[in-house]
Amino acid sequence: MPKSKRNKVVTLSKTKKKGKERKELIVNSIRQAVDNYSSIYVFSFENMRNLKFKEFREQLKNTSRFFLGSNKVMQVSLGRSVADEIRPGIHKVSKLLRGDTGLYLTNLPKEEVQRLFEEYEEYDFARTGSTAIEKVELKEGPLDQFSHEMEPFLRKQGMPVRLNKGVVELVSDFVVCEEGNQLSPEAARILRLLGIKMATFRLQLVCRWSPDDFELYKEGLDLSDVESS
Known part of the structure; x- marks a missing residue:
């Protein structure tokens, strides 16, 4: 005998999915941060360790803000070309958001930022699929x-x-x-x-943008990599 549709159990609780609203929240947060901080950096990372990164972020929370997530959403936040960039020249930052990268916005002097990132290094156990650094x-x-x-x-x-x-x-x-x-x-x-421990969690600066300046830090990059298309 077929089951009666009247006896069908209906779940009243709803799970809110990450969608358009979530993306809009990130875009607005990044744009607001651009107004609040004097410099914007793109950084790349190796062997990400969430707990270690959280500790590093906590140390700088009074002067800085980090964003990690979809590169595409972060690019939209800043603008991907001269036509839609939210500040003059900031589309160059978007073009370097690729692969394992994030945004770092801060009021710290650039010399202090460079020192913090250059000195930061955390060792941890390697995970499956990592490359062995020794026999x-x-x-x-x-x-x-x-x-x-x-x-x-x-x-x-x-x-x-x-x-x-x-x-x-x-x-x-x-x-x-x-x-x-x-x-x-x-x-x-x-x-x-x-x-x-064979894994080293590192953060490397890729570029820096401010209203008056744009600098590249990562070796192998030049201005042709960020030219507007």
């Missing part, structure tokens, strides 16, 4: 850093281990990763267990 090889013999309870887990990661009188032991040499190769999920887990 890590474990030699045959006891692994005293691991308790006997870890033996089954290590074996699941592909390590040739056994218990010898309650001590975890490698029965043969084992290469965790090779320099230049991508890390497998197993290799990333083993490196974490070994306490070996």
Whole structure:
């Protein structure tokens, strides 16, 4: 017998999706920030770590504002050409918002900004798919850093281990990763267990805009990269 449509359960709660309103809010926030801060920077990042970035942002919250998200939305906020830019020359900033980049707006002197970004560097454990920066090889013999309870887990990661009188032991040499190769999920887990950090979270300045000036910082870029089309 077919189910009665009268008995159909209807969910009254609604989930608000990110859409046009969300994009408009970001656009308006960026445009307001342009009015409030004297300089705008594009920065690129490697090995983003959200918690570390949040801490860095908190340190500068009294003088600065960061924006991360859709490059296209940030470009629209500033204007992508001379015809629609919100300030003279600011479309050059939009053209450099590509890949892993963000906006940094601040009232700090440019020398202070350069120092902060150049000195910022945080080390962390590499994730699956990251490139190994060195070869890590474990030699045959006891692994005293691991308790006997870890033996089954290590074996699941592909390590040739056994218990010898309650001590975890490698029965043969084992290469965790090779320099230049991508890390497998197993290799990333083993490196974490070994306490070996191969990822460096960095922020690099790409360019700076102010009402009176425009500068490029990143090597390999020149003014032809930001010429209006």
